[in-house]
Amino acid sequence: MSLPIDFGASLLTSTRMVLPNPDKRSVFSLERCNASDMPRIFELISDAFGQHHPYLGAQFPKHDTPVGRTVGAERILAEFNGDKQATFLKVVDENGVVVAGAKWKTHDGVVPPESKVEGHWWQSKDAKDYAQHLSTVLLVNRRRKLKETDGHLLSLNFLAVDPRYQRRGAGTMLTRWGTAFADERGIEIIVEASPMSVELFTKEGFNLLDDHELPLPDKWTARPKQWIYWMVRPPKDTKG
Numbered sequence: 585m586s587l588p589i590d591f592g593a594s595l596l597t598s599t600r601m602v603l604p605n606p607d608k609r610s611v612f613s614l615e616r617c618n619a620s621d622m623p624r625i626f627e628l629i630s631d632a633f634g635q636h637h638p639y640l641g642a643q644f645p646k647h648d649t650p651v652g653r654t655v656g657a658e659r660i661l662a663e664f665n666g667d668k669q670a671t672f673l674k675v676v677d678e679n680g681v682v683v684a685g686a687k688w689k690t691h692d693g694v695v696p697p698e699s700k701v702e703g704h705w706w707q708s709k710d711a712k713d714y715a716q717h718l719s720t721v722l723l724v725n726r727r728r729k730l731k732e733t734d735g736h737l738l739s740l741n742f743l744a745v746d747p748r749y750q751r752r753g754a755g756t757m758l759t760r761w762g763t764a765f766a767d768e769r770g771i772e773i774i775v776e777a778s779p780m781s782v783e784l785f786t787k788e789g790f791n792l793l794d795d796h797e798l799p800l801p802d803k804w805t806a807r808p809k810q811w812i813y814w815m816v817r818p819p820k821d822t823k824g
């Protein structure tokens with residue numbers, strides 16, 4: 585995978601990094617993902633968000649079924665291979681089990697066009713339109729922030745920890761990779777957070793600026809509602 589050119593910090597040059605695990609109950613290491621990790625990464629996303637995240641269900645129909653998992657793995661592999669501004673990370677335990685994963689994205693001064701939901705994964709046009717709508721409204725704050733900063737920021741695109749391994753510091757490790765990266769460059773970090781993750785991000789220096797239910801037109805009032813928490817971590821004050 586191609587990584588952003590200016591990966592300069594010592595923390596970021598190694599492909600295998602062992603950071604202190606805040607919890608001490610497990611020995612975790614933080615590593616870059618390979619293409620072969622993508623099925624497991626998608627499984628982690630599906631398991632971690634479960635059925636309580638309408639956005640994931642809309643984007644990845646039936647993501648918890650074998651077919652849905654296969655499709656999800658293919659789609660995330662395409663992202664892994666195609667998104668040159670992305671860094672996919674994993675946390676591995678002492679037995680080699682991948683217990684968590686995350687995708688960080690630099691924007692390198694590029695404000696992307698509005699994202700378009702593509703593919704043939706949806707059972708109906710209505711389901712695809714719903715996925716497109718959620719994607720558009722989810723990313724309103726992100727797009728505004730990208731314009732304000734001319735694309736100079738870091739975003740967290742997903743963070744998922746296997747439910748069997750939560751509260752052992754894996755989420756913190758993956759978050760701290762991004763905070764170290766951003767602090768070196770003096771850039772902000774943005775994330776559309778879930779309820780479960782607000783406390784973690786707050787501990788790591790993010791501010792909760794807004795939370796709201798994603799708006800739906802009347803025709804979809806029966807569909808599940810998605811609540812999001814818009815969090816921004818300011819640039820590190822390098823003046824001391």
Ligand SMILES: CC(C)(COP(=O)(O)OP(=O)(O)OC[C@H]1O[C@@H](n2cnc3c(N)ncnc32)[C@H](O)[C@@H]1OP(=O)(O)O)[C@@H](O)C(=O)NCCC(=O)NCCS
Pocket residue numbers: 632633742743744745746749750751752753754755756757775776777778779780781783784785787
């Ligand atoms: C949110 C998530 C990533 C946290 O990962 P984790 O490895 O369990 O987090 P950590 O062990 O590093 O937790 C660090 C601190 O964050 C807070 N925290 C973590 N999970 C929490 C939860 N479910 N509820 C409240 N606070 C939580 C706690 O303050 C915790 O410290 P403590 O365990 O000493 O109390 C994980 O629960 C997850 O994958 N959730 C589902 C997917 C998701 O919501 N992803 C984030 C989307 S942006």
